[in-house]
Amino acid sequence: MTSAHVLLRYRPGADVLTGTVTVPAPADASGRDVDEVVETPDADTTLTWRDGVLSSFQLVFAAARTGQGPLPLPPALWPTVDTLIVTALHAVDDVHDVGARMRARAEATCELPIEALMRPAHADVAGSPHQLALARRTAERLSRSLSQLADAVHTRVPVDDEVEALHTDHLARLLRELSTTLDLHDTTAPGATAATRVAARAGETFAPAELELLETALTELDDPAEWSLAEESLESLLTALISQPDR
C-alpha cells in the first residue's frame, strides 16, 4: 500500500489552514499528462486534486468550522487537523501583539495511505447562466441585508461594559466580512458564517430569540437553495433589532 506525506500548516492569527500532499511518482509517470482539478465548493474552501488524489487544500476559518460539523477534507485528516488547531490556538493564547499573532504558524505532518486521500465520487454541478445570474442578484440582496444587520448590531455596543463592547464590535465586523465575501464571491461562505455564529454565542448582543433567528439565517446562508429563506430570516431579525435598539 503506497502512502502519501501530508504537510499541514495552520495560521492561528487569521484562522487559515493549508495543506500539501506529496505522493511518490509512479514508475510510468514520465511524459504523462496530469489530470488536475481545482474545486472551490464555497468561498472559504479550495481543494486541488491530481489524478483523483488530494494534492493541496486551503480552509479559511478552519477552527470556527471544526466546532460546527465535519471539515470538507478526507476524514483521515481530521484527527491531525484537530490536534494542530487546538495546540496552535493554545500557543498564541497569551500573544497580544498583532504582528506576532499574524506571523505565528504551526505545522504538522502525517503519513496516510493514498486510498484515504482519494477524491469522493460526486458529480460537478455547474449552474446555468440564468441560475448564476439569479444567484448573483440574491447574493447582492443578502449582502445588503447583512450589512444593515452589522449596522444595527453596532447600535447595541454598550458604553459601560468594555468587554461586551469588544464582543459586539467583533461580531459586527464579522457580519461585514460575511456580507462582502458573499457579494464578491457570489457563493456561500461557511467559514465566515461559522465564525459569526461563534462570535454571536460568545457575547450578549442578542436576546435568546434573536440569537435563534440569527443562527437560522446563518444555517440557511450555507445552502444556496435556502437563500430566499435566509433573506426572510434576516429581514425578521433586522426588524426585531430596529424595533428594540437597546437590550
Add this chain to the structure above:
Amino acid sequence: MTHTKPTDRLDAAIRDYVEAVFREVMRVAARVRRGDPGDLADEISAEVLEQPEAIMARYPDPVRYARERVRHAGISLDRRDRVQRGEGARLFADGDGQLRPGRVGVAGDAAVGEGGPSLFSLLADPRSRFDEAAVDQLVAGALLRQCLGQASRQQITELLLVDALGYEVTEVAALFVQCRETVSRRLSATRRLVRDQLVRAGAQEGARR
C-alpha cells in the same frame, strides 16, 4: 500628522482588519494560483500593520482593500515580468560604475525620469499613505495627461489596457480585431512618446531647480 492614542477597541479593530485582509488575500490568491498564497498574505498584512489607521481610513472594508491590493500586486508582477523580459532587463555599466537599465520603462517598476516608481503604480497603489498619495497621484495624473497629450485615443486606450490594467497584447489585439504585431508596434511607439515626454519634463524640472 496626528496619531490616535491606541485603545483596546482600536487595537481590536486593527487586529480584526488585518486578519480579514489576510483571509481574503488567501481566498483570492488560492484561486489565481500564482506562488504561495500565504507569502502574499503575509506580505500584505505586514504592510497593513505598518500604517493600519491610514489604510483603514481610506479603505473601511478590509475585504475590498485585500481585493484591490491583490489585483495591484498581480498587475505589478505582470508588468515587472514583461519589463524584465523586454526593455528593462539589460543592465549597462554607467559612468560611476553602477549597473542601470539600458532603457527606462514606464511599463513596469523600472526607473522613470528621476527614479520614481512608474506612473501607473503611483496612480493605483492602495498601499500608499493617504496624505502623500493624494499629492503624488495628482502630480502623476497631471504628468500622465501631459505625456499622453500627443497620443491618439487608440494609443491611449491600448497603453491603459496593457500597462495599467494588465491585459496581454494578444488580448488587446483580439479586442480591436487587429494582429498582435500592429498593436505591439503601436504600443512601443506610445511608450516611446511617453518616455520622451517624461525625459523632457524631467529636464524642465531640473532646469527650474
